[in-house]
Amino acid sequence: MSVELLNFIETVLNGLMSGVMYSLVALGFVLIFKASGVFNFAQGVFALFAALTLVGYQTGQVPFAHVINELFGTNYHNWYASMPNFLAIILTMITMIALAWIIERLVLKHLVNQDPIILFMATIGLAFALEGVGDLMWGSDVKVLDVGIPSGGSVWLEEATIGLAAEGSDYYGMYIDVLNVWATVIAVILVITLALFSQYTKTGRALRAVADDHQAALSVGISLRTIWILVWAISGFIAMVAGIMWGTESGVQFSLSLIALKALPVLILGGFTSIPGAIIGGLLIGVGEKLAEIYIGGYFETGALENWFAYVMALVFLLFRPQGLFGDKIIERV
Amino acid sequence: MSLDDLKKIPYGKTSIELKNISLAFGGVKALTDVSFDIKKGEVFAIIGPNGAGKSSMLNVINGFYKPTSGLINFAGTDRNAMEPEFAAKSGIARTFQNIALFKGMSTLDNLMTGRLLKQKQNFLMQALYFGPVEKEEAEHREKVERVIDFLDLQSIRRTPVGSLPYGLQKRVELGRALAMEPEILLLDEPMAGMNVEEKQDMSRFVLTVNNELKTTIVLIEHDMGVVMDISDRIVVLDYGKKIGSGLPEEIRDNKAVIDAYLGVSDE
Numbered sequence: 323m324s325v326e327l328l329n330f331i332e333t334v335l336n337g338l339m340s341g342v343m344y345s346l347v348a349l350g351f352v353l354i355f356k357a358s359g360v361f362n363f364a365q366g367v368f369a370l371f372a373a374l375t376l377v378g379y380q381t382g383q384v385p386f387a388h389v390i391n392e393l394f395g396t397n398y399h400n401w402y403a404s405m406p407n408f409l410a411i412i413l414t415m416i417t418m419i420a421l422a423w424i425i426e427r428l429v430l431k432h433l434v435n436q437d438p439i440i441l442f443m444a445t446i447g448l449a450f451a452l453e454g455v456g457d458l459m460w461g462s463d464v465k466v467l468d469v470g471i472p473s474g475g476s477v478w479l480e481e482a483t484i485g486l487a488a489e490g491s492d493y494y495g496m497y498i499d500v501l502n503v504w505a506t507v508i509a510v511i512l513v514i515t516l517a518l519f520s521q522y523t524k525t526g527r528a529l530r531a532v533a534d535d536h537q538a539a540l541s542v543g544i545s546l547r548t549i550w551i552l553v554w555a556i557s558g559f560i561a562m563v564a565g566i567m568w569g570t571e572s573g574v575q576f577s578l579s580l581i582a583l584k585a586l587p588v589l590i591l592g593g594f595t596s597i598p599g600a601i602i603g604g605l606l607i608g609v610g611e612k613l614a615e616i617y618i619g620g621y622f623e624t625g626a627l628e629n630w631f632a633y634v635m636a637l638v639f640l641l642f643r644p645q646g647l648f649g650d651k652i653i654e655r656v
Numbered sequence: 657m658s659l660d661d662l663k664k665i666p667y668g669k670t671s672i673e674l675k676n677i678s679l680a681f682g683g684v685k686a687l688t689d690v691s692f693d694i695k696k697g698e699v700f701a702i703i704g705p706n707g708a709g710k711s712s713m714l715n716v717i718n719g720f721y722k723p724t725s726g727l728i729n730f731a732g733t734d735r736n737a738m739e740p741e742f743a744a745k746s747g748i749a750r751t752f753q754n755i756a757l758f759k760g761m762s763t764l765d766n767l768m769t770g771r772l773l774k775q776k777q778n779f780l781m782q783a784l785y786f787g788p789v790e791k792e793e794a795e796h797r798e799k800v801e802r803v804i805d806f807l808d809l810q811s812i813r814r815t816p817v818g819s820l821p822y823g824l825q826k827r828v829e830l831g832r833a834l835a836m837e838p839e840i841l842l843l844d845e846p847m848a849g850m851n852v853e854e855k856q857d858m859s860r861f862v863l864t865v866n867n868e869l870k871t872t873i874v875l876i877e878h879d880m881g882v883v884m885d886i887s888d889r890i891v892v893l894d895y896g897k898k899i900g901s902g903l904p905e906e907i908r909d910n911k912a913v914i915d916a917y918l919g920v921s922d923e
Contacts, residue, residue, distance in 0.1 A: 543741055
């Protein structure tokens with residue numbers, strides 16, 4: 323094989339794996355959008371908040387320590403030195419479920435039957451509020467997150483691929499981060515579990531029913547409120563997985579919530595209402611981005627093609643297929 | 657055609673009584689001071705010209721609309737309004753004028769949603785999907801298969817309902833309501849847009865359900881032939897007001913009703 327081909331394969335693989343993460347965040351958006359018609363702007367902040375909370379539990383941080391110390395002149399920082407990873411993850415899950423419940427109670431419940439734009443505005447408010455709460459609760463410093471997922475380049479793959487290049491060429495093997503491989507495996511398991519759950523269980527059936535038709539769902543006795551809490555909790559859970567992966571890679575910091583906005587071009591590609599669309603859209607954006615960076619990135623002096631290329635892809639796509647790859651067809655009845 | 661395994665309802669007593677129901681949307685009065693009662697086990701028709709408030713009445717009964725004033729006596733209690741979830745739990749099932757099915761799901765899954773309230777296994781057990789859960793699914797599946805047989809839906813069991821022709825969609829919607837084993841079945845224009853043959857089928861289904869299961873049927877329908885044939889009692893609405901009620905033959909001779917349908921001459 324030629325070195326060019328090997329480089330191309332490496333780029334595509336890396337693109338696919340970063341695409342999986344985009345898919346995961348986009349999936350959170352799609353689930354909520356299908357079930358409650360809300361475009362949840364706060365999805366990225368969910369990921370951030372989950373990661374912050376996880377680190378907080380792991381390291382025994384006292385929530386709101388800064389506020390408490392300021393008010394009462396105390397000096398609390400940590401309850402305990404550390405907590406087992408799996409316990410911390412379970413506690414974070416419970417927190418995300420509680421968060422979903424609180425959001426339903428405080429926000430959604432009061433906005434039933436309002437225009438989508440009003441609900442959208444509410445989620446923008448929610449995003450900022452939650453970011454503020456996260457800051458107050460856990461502090462704004464960049465934190466290291468380590469839940470024991472291995473990271474670093476895969477030595478095995480590097481060694482296995484060195485021999486593939488043509489004799490005498492200057493090739494050092496493929497570089498793939500093990501963390502990304504783990505992220506991909508976990509995301510795939512998550513998606514399959516979700517698919518099985520929604521296909522074969524009673525609650526899953528109720529979930530699909532609500533996504534399809536609110537009135538009909540009410541008429542067979544499905545409680546919209548329960549389903550909404552469930553959907554927001556699942557989205558919170560997905561956000562947590564994304565938060566763990568990104569947090570492990572680049573530290574838990576507030577810019578995490580912005581990365582999540584990459585899900586927007588993914589949704590435009592895949593369609594707002596399609597779960598397979600979210601997955602394939604994420605992969606396309608991931609691969610497209612990486613390929614563009616490598617092959618045409620050199621022509622842009624400012625670099626950082628990766629930051630905006632996805633949006634350009636989405637714009638071009640909008641011209642030809644505004645409903646996305648798998649979205650519901652837009653039909654205007656006259 | 658047999659419905660032996662589905663629950664049967666006792667006949668005769670008042671099932672639901674509507675007392676002086678009024679409903680307004682802003683300044684628009686959809687219903688004004690409408691009272692009637694529905695007896696257990698009867699086929700009760702609500703008729704009237706377009707915009708008379710028939711669908712609004714149905715929406716009041718199953719809790720989609722909250723009346724502005726008036727009371728609903730149901731299950732021994734006077735209520736200001738019903739809740740859709742409570743209505744479903746108390747055995748009120750319905751179909752819609754503009755079919756409301758879960759379009760992305762198969763016929764079978766649509767009917768299975770009708771069983772949701774009767775499935776007892778909790779969320780966690782469901783997530784694990786083993787032992788009792790599987791057994792319960794099978795039990796409900798059996799009831800649904802009964803309904804599928806009854807309505808002749810075998811051939812479209814796995815078809816996503818969004819791709820079915822209109823008449824069949826109406827039938828699946830009836831199936832979903834039947835899968836709930838309702839005590840009261842609200843049908844909003846079940847035969848609209850159907851040809852004569854389809855109408856005959858639908859009438860036969862409705863009558864069989866009523867005869868064999870003693871299910872109370874509340875029906876909105878424009879085809880007077882069908883209404884006169886299958887109803888036990890009829891109430892007539894016009895511009896949101898009740899203008900007549902009684903047995904089919906009484907309605908046929910009621911002057912106010914004839915005027916509402918045909919218009920009044922100036923003589």
